[in-house]
């Protein structure tokens with residue numbers, strides 16, 4: 001598990017002293033060639049398979065390509081708002097043949113992380129949807145609303161939806177402060193560290209990670225360096241990648257994503273290959289800038305212009 005990092009910081013790779021060190025430029029290859037070079041494929045969802053308007057071109061064909069060849073693959077997504085069954089149903093409705101066992105969401109890391117902290121039978125606040133809270137209930141935690149009188153033992157920020165925004169955040173901040181004053185700071189977990197999402201053309205929304213940043217800032221202001229920090233579960237955290245790699249049964253995998261600081265940096269952090277899709281939030285200019293900076297951690301192994309070409 002890694003600590004919450006501002007997105008402006010590269011997660012891995014050493015920018016320091018690397019100016020003279022040449023960073024290898026990514027290979028431009030079609031999806032099929034990238035897939036043939038590795039034993040398993042990890043897909044990001046948003047910006048790779050789907051966007052706000054629905055399925056992206058070639059997404060269904062790319063998944064079918066791997067199914068036809070019996071190749072291991074997973075959809076590795078920071079979306080902690082849906083169970084694997086619901087995530088699969090949504091992709092299937094869009095014509096992308098991803099079954100529940102091919103979903104590896106950051107939400108699925110909530111249960112094991114709470115278990116590791118001994119939270120079975122303990123009170124836990126979960127910000128997110130009903131599915132987000134179910135991940136905590138399934139491991140035996142008692143999901144509660146934030147309360148200053150009886151602070152919970154852990155807080156999970158899973159999703160920005162499913163609760164009443166700033167009122168819940170006020171309660172949560174007050175609860176965490178009360179718990180710290182009583183000498184029992186709660187464990188803080190962040191399932192989805194994404195900060196913003198593209199909602200539709202020209203429109204953006206805050207994502208769960210922004211809420212965690214807001215809380216961390218406020219806690220630090222009020223408590224100083226002793227303030228509790230969030231542990232990140234989802235991409236770019238190594239936990240998410242390592243869990244996915246165990247599930248596909250090989251570390252010879254390639255992560256296909258559209259975001260440098262989560263998909264590409266996270267893959268580099270665990271030493272696997274990555275492919276940047278130019279169908280989401282990142283452009284070739286961003287890649288060129290990372291190469292020029294000598295920031296190898298944010299330079300993908302491959303650049304793929306789009307998934308399988310459709311007629």
Ligand SMILES: [Mg+2]
Pocket residue numbers: 044045046047048257258259280
């Ligand atoms: Mg994405």
